[in-house]
Amino acid sequence: MIASRGVRRAVEFLPGFLYHPIRHRRGVVDKLTVLITREQIAAKVAEMGKRITADFAGEPVVLIGVLKGATIFLADLARQINLDVSFDFIAVSSYGNAKQQSGEVKLMKDVDQSTEGKNIILVEDILDTGLTLTYIKRVLLAHRPKTLRVAALLDKVSRRTEPIHGDYVGFEIPDEFVVGYGLDFAERYRNLPDVCVLESGSETR
Numbered sequence: 001m002i003a004s005r006g007v008r009r010a011v012e013f014l015p016g017f018l019y020h021p022i023r024h025r026r027g028v029v030d031k032l033t034v035l036i037t038r039e040q041i042a043a044k045v046a047e048m049g050k051r052i053t054a055d056f057a058g059e060p061v062v063l064i065g066v067l068k069g070a071t072i073f074l075a076d077l078a079r080q081i082n083l084d085v086s087f088d089f090i091a092v093s094s095y096g097n098a099k100q101q102s103g104e105v106k107l108m109k110d111v112d113q114s115t116e117g118k119n120i121i122l123v124e125d126i127l128d129t130g131l132t133l134t135y136i137k138r139v140l141l142a143h144r145p146k147t148l149r150v151a152a153l154l155d156k157v158s159r160r161t162e163p164i165h166g167d168y169v170g171f172e173i174p175d176e177f178v179v180g181y182g183l184d185f186a187e188r189y190r191n192l193p194d195v196c197v198l199e200s201g202s203e204t205r
C-alpha cells in the first residue's frame with residue numbers, strides 16, 4: 001500500500017499525452033502515459049451501448065457493476081443504452097498485492113435485487129485472468145437470470161487463465177498495468193479521464 005502522505009504534485013493534463021509524474025514518496029515516481037484517450041473511450045462506449053440496445057430490442061436490462069472499478073464505465077455505458085435500464089452493484093475482494101491477483105475471490109456485497117428471470121449485463125472495468133468474472137458469473141447464474149452477458153471496457157487477452165470472454169469488449173490491450181477511467185492502483189487514479197499505463201520507477205533527480 002502506497003502512502004498518500006507526501007504527495008507534492010497533482011495530476012495535470014499535458015499536451016503530448018503524458019501526465020505529470022507523481023512523486024508519492026521519496027525516491028519513487030509514478031509515470032502515467034495515456035494509452036486510450038477519453039475521446040476514444042467515449043466513441044467506443046457509444047458503440048457498445050448501441051449494440052446492447054439492438055441486442056435486447058425493447059426488453060429491460062439490469063446492469064450489474066463490479067465495485068469500484070466499473071462505476072465510471074457503467075455510468076457512461078448506461079447513458080448510451082436506449083432501453084429500460086436499472087442498476088445494481090456487486091463487490092468482491094481478491095487477495096494479493098495491488099498489482100497481482102492471488103487467485104482467491106470472495107463476495108463482499110451481493111446484489112440488492114433478485115436477478116431471477118432478468119436480462120443481466122455484468123459490467124466490469126477489465127478482464128485480466130478472468131478469475132473475478134468467472135466467480136461472479138457463477139454466483140449470478142445460481143439465481144437463474146434469463147440472460148447473462150459480460151461487458152468489459154478492457155481486455156488483457158494474453159493474461160487469461162479462465163475460459164471466459166466478454167460479450168461486449170471495448171479495447172483489447174497488451175499486458176501493461178493501467179489506471180484511470182475507474183481503474184486504480186492502491187485506490188488512486190480512478191478519476192483520470194483517460195486510460196493510462198502506470199510505471200513506478202526511481203526518481204532521477
Ligand code: IMP
Pocket residue numbers: 069101124125126127128129130131132133176177178179183184185
Ligand atoms: P481478473 O480476476 O484477473 O480478471 O482481474 C480483474 C480485476 O483485476 C479487475 O477488476 C481489476 O480490479 C484488476 N486489474 C487487472 N488488471 C488491472 C490493471 O491493469 N489495472 C488495474 N486493475 C487491474
Ligand code: MG
Pocket residue numbers: 066067068069070125
Ligand atoms: Mg475491479
